[in-house]
Amino acid sequence: MSGELEPDPARMRVSDAQRHEVAEILREAAGDGRIDLGELDERLEATFAAKTYAELAPITSDLTPVVAPAPSAPAIRSPQPARSTERRVAIMSGFKRSGTWTVPEHLTVLCVMGGADLDLRQATYAADEVVITVNAIMGGASIVVGPHTRVILEGTGIMGDYSGPSGLVAAELDDTSPTVRVRGVAIWGGVSVERKHG
Template sequence: MTSQPPELPPRPAPPGKLRASHDDRDAVVEQLRNAAAEGRIDLDELGSRVELALKSRTHGELAALTDDLPKPDSVSAASLPPLVLKGGIYGVSRGPERWEVPGRVIAHGGVGGVKIDFTRVECRLPEIAVEAYGETSGVTVVIPDSWATDAGGMDPGFGGLKNETTPDRLPGTPLIRLTGTGGAGGVVIRHPNRRERRKLNSNPTES
């Protein structure tokens, strides 16, 4: 009886032929949105590339959509530990100078209050989770005009929630997902006021 030759293990698929996951497609879509926000591709091209990305089945098909774009940063801000701000007695603020934004910010207003100002940051995250607890003196969050807010998970508490932002979000900019409770001091999220705009305009490159 003739013995059968041993079966060879299946060859691994070339990298470009590997099947893409939902996360792979989402990452490419986010890279395309960032490229549009930076002016590297126009909105029409963004729409066509996003459509192709969502239909892509392999890594090779996805790679072809971003071959002419800079590679995203290897270290993601999403991996940074949460930023915790506590107002304490004297209050605390972060910004408007440039600062590194993590994927999650937790603010406790305390007696002195907390202010978080995102107007000078450069952030590639699709979302930033902000947990705001107004406590006694409240929390104020200031975001650029191009950013938008989802405050549906916020409990206004006794002090209330004032959402003075517009829904006009530009592609490639973060969404602030606001949760927490207003407490006694309340929580305010808004775009820059007149005084802040004057300062931004007079020192556009301030670090």
């Protein structure tokens, strides 16, 4: 009908998956140092209380435009190469990867009073450079790499520690060496990278 009003996209309800997507962006921003822990707490609280796009979109508007008001018509996405992304959570529990496995291009692990053990010595990599984001809150993570893996450590410790790569094995790097970029934040916890023989 001609007099019928179009629904306001900004008033449309958001899903739990969209809230978790925003929460992950906030955690990565805290790990990168773009927001501090006070802002992280405030924005996470607002994220999980948000019911509509109008409430959710402003939370990351100064970080990354991840959430936008829902379009009134389906959006047409331009074809892009698929990015390999994996998210894992260890809350009062553990997460372990070892042996033969594929490290995705982006791996995010959240440890809350829990731990993660990632052994990359026999792993293959989805890209020449992979990013492992570990946010440890009263928890910890251990990452083991072989001598041929280049490690860039960008994590931040707040009453906690990000350390490595340590170990008795010297790095043996060349032009074919994969790069593992480790980032995130450790609050009352620790994240360590150790170099060992395979």
